[in-house]
Amino acid sequence: MENIFEDKVKECLIKENLWKNGYHFEKNPNQRGQSFNFFVVNEKDQKIFIAKFFDYLADFKSESFERIDEFSSISDYIEWISNSDNSIDVEQVLEATHYVQRSFNRYVEVCSNYNCGFPKLYANEKSLKINGSFYGLLIEEVIVGITLDKHIKRINRDSVENNNLFLQVVSFINEITKSLALLNQNNIVHRDLSPDNIIYNDGIYTIIDPGVIKMVDRDKTRTFGFIFGKRSYVSPEQFRGYASQVDFTSDLYSLGVISFEFVLGYNPLKKYIDKTNNPHKDFFRDVNRDIEDDFFDLIEESTTTKRFYQLLCKMVQVERRYRFETMDEFREFFDTITMEVGI
Numbered sequence: 482m483e484n485i486f487e488d489k490v491k492e493c494l495i496k497e498n499l500w501k502n503g504y505h506f507e508k509n510p511n512q513r514g515q516s517f518n519f520f521v522v523n524e525k526d527q528k529i530f531i532a533k534f535f536d537y538l539a540d541f542k543s544e545s546f547e548r549i550d551e552f553s554s555i556s557d558y559i560e561w562i563s564n565s566d567n568s569i570d571v572e573q574v575l576e577a578t579h580y581v582q583r584s585f586n587r588y589v590e591v592c593s594n595y596n597c598g599f600p601k602l603y604a605n606e607k608s609l610k611i612n613g614s615f616y617g618l619l620i621e622e623v624i625v626g627i628t629l630d631k632h633i634k635r636i637n638r639d640s641v642e643n644n645n646l647f648l649q650v651v652s653f654i655n656e657i658t659k660s661l662a663l664l665n666q667n668n669i670v671h672r673d674l675s676p677d678n679i680i681y682n683d684g685i686y687t688i689i690d691p692g693v694i695k696m697v698d699r700d701k702t703r704t705f706g707f708i709f710g711k712r713s714y715v716s717p718e719q720f721r722g723y724a725s726q727v728d729f730t731s732d733l734y735s736l737g738v739i740s741f742e743f744v745l746g747y748n749p750l751k752k753y754i755d756k757t758n759n760p761h762k763d764f765f766r767d768v769n770r771d772i773e774d775d776f777f778d779l780i781e782e783s784t785t786t787k788r789f790y791q792l793l794c795k796m797v798q799v800e801r802r803y804r805f806e807t808m809d810e811f812r813e814f815f816d817t818i819t820m821e822v823g824i
Contacts, residue, residue: 485612486611487506487519489618490506490521493604493606493618493620494521494530494620496604497604499604499620503523503524504522504524504529506519506520506521506522507520507522509531518531518532518533518534519532520623528623530620530622531620531621532618532619533620534616534617534618535616535618535619536581536614536615536616537616537617538614538615539581539614552610553608553610554608554610554615555578555582555615558615559578563575586607588619589602589605591669592621595667595669597664598663599688599689600621600624600687600689601621601622602619604618604620605619606618625682626682626687628680628681629686629743630675630676631681633742633743633746636649636746638746643781644781646744646779648822649743650743651819651822653743654740654815655815655824657674657686657688657736658736658812658815661729661736661808662808662812664732665729665808670727670728670729670731671688671732672719672731672732673711674714674736674739675735676739676742679739713750713751713754714739714750715735716731716734716761716801717761717762717799718731718801719731720761728801729808730805733804733805734796734798737797738750740793741772741776744776744779745776749764749768749772750764761797761799764797765794768793768797777790785818788817792814792818796811
């Protein structure tokens with residue numbers, strides 16, 4: 482079965498004049514998210530491309546889709562089942578496939594048209610029929626490094642100097658907010674900022690997988706039913722299902738949670754997600770209690786580090802009106818800290 486997908490990738494690369502003799506395929510051991518993927522590797526065992534398949538019918542593998550082989554595109558098939566008499570829950574299929582298609586199309590658009598620091602997109606196929614399902618295919622550059630969650634786990638907090646850990650997290654926020662500022666300038670919200678969507682390589686941080694990004698000025702509808710992003714990192718408004726109402730402060734909220742995790746070595750929001758009715762409120766209450774104690778056990782308390790802690794607290798306010806009003810306001814506050822530490 483894998484050979485069929487590999488053949489599709491090879492065909493796409495040949496069409497774009499990107500395939501060379503000696504290239505072969507390698508599994509990606511870190512499969513995650515809404516796509517499955519593998520690497521295209523050259524004769525020197527260097528990863529050149531990563532191929533990502535988005536399965537439009539992934540949520541319905543147990544369903545029996547009649548006559549699917551008669552249709553060449555997912556849109557034609559969805560139109561047929563919408564007008565036919567069958568046992569499939571058409572509304573559910575429409576909602577789920579529309580979400581995956583929209584995610585795929587936005588991924589392509591942002592990577593192709595906006596210079597926001599995402600990996601370069603080399604090729605894409607919007608509708609491939611493989612083994613009784615439909616897929617979107619993306620082929621993009623490989624970002625060398627490890628995911629941020631692995632980097633955070635590797636930090637030895639028993640031996641790292643307090644000032645060094647503080648400089649690392651300030652540098653991390655500085656790098657990531659450069660990309661978030663570019664997104665904000667283009668009215669784009671990432672909506673899925675988490676440690677496994679950030680690649681670390683020798684002090685450089687790259688955001689990847691903009692699959693659930695939102696174009697702020699296009700989607701005015703209220704979206705319920707999906708939590709866009711990972712539950713332990715999303716903002717309160719995303720967690721409640723108001724995915725269409727997010728703005729740049731929602732990304733900053735996720736960045737605040739990640740920054741706490743960067744310092745503490747654990748996600749302080751995660752323990753509340755499945756235990757309380759209002760996890761973000763309970764998390765924020767703890768920000769001024771145990772979390773603050775843990776934070777300053779690892780980072781030496783000073784005028785600068787206390788203001789930095791205030792910055793993180795403002796980023797993870799439950800109500801958006803108490804967060805930063807603009808990205809410029811955030812940078813103005815944050816830049817006073819970077820100047821003091823020489824970043």
